[in-house]
Amino acid sequence: MDLNIYFDHGITSQIGLFWQQVRAPILVPFLKIMVILCLAMSLMLFVEKVYMGIVIVFIKILRQKPEKKYKWEPIKDDLELANSSYPMVLIQIPMYNEKEVYQLSIGAACNLSWPADRILIQVLDDSTDPIIKAMVEQECKRWASKGVNIKYEIRDNRKGYKAGALKEGMKHNYVKMCDFVAIFDADFQPEYDFLLRTVPFLVHNPEIGLVQARWQFVNSDECLLTRMQEMSLDYHFKVEQEVGSSTHAFFGFNGTAGVWRISALNEAGGWKDRTTVEDMDLAVRAGLKGWKFVYVGDLKVKNELPSTFKAYRYQQHRWSCGPANLFKKMAREIASNKKVSIWKKFYLIYSFFFVRKIIAHIVTFMFYCVIMPTTVLIPEVQVPIWGAVYIPSTITLLNAVGTPRSFYLLIFWILFENVMSLHRTRATFIGLFEVGRVNEWVVTEKLGDGIKAKMSTKASKKSRLYLMLCGWYDYSFGKNRFYIYLFLQGMAFLVAGFGYIGVFVPNS
Known part of the structure; x- marks a missing residue:
């Protein structure tokens, strides 16, 4: 016993001596x-x-709403031209085993107020569960039977994940007739007037490449986790996006609840899967081409916050890792760009x-x-x-x-x-x-x-x-x-x- 006490005392003394030796010259x-x-x-x-x-x-x-900064007029019906005054709009809904929410997003897209012959809804289903795939396909057929122009598209693999699905969806021949593309993730439910409020910005302002709406969380009161997320994301949408739109006509595309001018999307190089933030990647590339973005903060699109800590951690890993990786890949390209001002390049970097x-x-x-x-x-x-x-x-x-x-x-x-x-x-x-x-x-x-x-x-x-x-x-x-x-x-x-x-x- 005494030997053990002596041994323990010796170890403690050595640790204390080591601490004193490294503390002042190194640690401090x-x-x-x-x-x-x-x-x-x-x-x-x-x-x-x-x-x-x-x-x-x-x-x-100053009440600087985007309707005051840019030209905005409702698209008017023309008795002679019928619905041709309305541009052709593509709606893309990427999905992956979305059993709980697929009906909500498809239903909301099919109920958008827009002439039926001037809208095309594209469900991009990457589901690996055959039962869920059958359910989604059946839902698309149900809406098609009501006269909705809806396409159910699948791939042989999930290469590129969401970016790959969106890119593949743009390759179909029927997309060539479309002027704009609106994107909604599987849990997003746009209001009936979403296109009526966003598309006019694109129609009347040829320099605008993207119109982004704000997210509204349907389950923010579900638990403490969702309340915490709401506080962080509200700042992003009410401050960061507003400031970027008002001062630089640029902000990070949120990947959903937005409408792109297809020509701007194509000029920027289309969808790429080189990072886990394909939406931000596309926005930066389009911004460097000189396209302007508009954020409509009073237009809200319902969606669901992740309510499990595991799902939230995975999401935050993607949202933190992706931007850092994109910054590494694009910092030099941003700095050497000739189309945007030094002030905008400084803002980006x-x-x-x-x-x-x-x-x-x-x-x-x-x-x-x-x-x-x-x-x-x-x-x-x-x-x-x-x-x-x-x-x-x-x-x-x-x-x-x-x-x-x-x-x-x-x-x-x-x-x-x-x-x-x-x-x-x-x-x-x-x-x-x-x-x-x-x-x-x-x-x-x-x-x-x-x-x-x-x-x-x-x-x-x-x-x-x-x-x-x-x-x-x-x-x-x-x-x-x-x-x-x-x-x-x-x-x-x-x-x-x-x-x-x-x-x-x-x-x-």
Whole structure:
């Protein structure tokens, strides 16, 4: 027993000696450098948020609606020309085993208010389940029997995933008669007047290549997970998209609930599957060709948020990895482009990609989940109060203004976003360095009105244990009271790890 005690004491002494030897000459300087880098990234994000906040205030004050900025007139009926005054519109609905929602999207598309002989609905079914394929095909036949011009198209493989399906759909001969193409994912339900409100922008303004509508979430009140998503996405649609449309006539296409001018789509090179964000890829290429985009924020299209944590993580991996990978592939092309202004190129490279798609993810995780907790263990390194409190508080408040009804959930949202920053940061590095799951595409699971229960999943044990350890150390020996935040953040990782967030549909 005494030998064991002596041995344990010796190991402890060696660890303590090693800690003292590396702390001052190595860890302290390294941590100081990391704090400076994180503060610089925080300032970049802070300036970007404040800039967009100022712009959106002016947009609201001046009431700069797209109908005022661009020519917009309703398409009028002509008794002599019949329906030929209406352009031919193609509706594309890509699907993959969408058992729960296929009827909703097909039904909504077939009920759009547009002359029957001037619209063509194309269901692009990549389903691998033969039962679901038969159900979707039968639904298409049912609408066809009512006189709807609807086509059911399938492929022999899923090459290129959604981008591949959309690209293949554009190859059919009947598409050549169409001027515009509207795209709706399988869970999107456009209102009857969607085309009546969007197509006139394209008809009367030949420089416009894309008109994008806003998403409206039908299940935002379903669980805490969907409420958190609503807060993040509302900021994207109410601020980021509005600012991009108003100041640069450019924003990232959301992949659905938008209408493209087919000539703009073709000039940009069509659909490509080189990243998992084929929609953003197409938008950037079209923007570099000089095409303008219009965002119609008061036109909402119903859709479903992922309500299982597993589905949400897969979606966020794709949305974080894809933009980083696209940035790597297109940064040089953007910089050398001759068709757009230097200001627009700066906006694309710095604001759109670097700050929002890379810095925002990295600084959230590295600063608030790694660096700040580590300063508790190494008190020689201090984070200034403006960097630890004022800047993140301002950024958080600016993010939350898009969803005032959920303001009371702000603390939960902060903790949840920090948990998700772990997954997003990892995905961002995967995209930048093109390793691992860089081209992984997992279709976001839709549950429709299925029976739902609590979802169990896994979160990082290392993250929550490290935060708890730092919180305990700060509570016992520290002076800056970071332990309040550290305990809460550690609990957030714990809650996510045990699965008390989101819902789950039992296999039975």
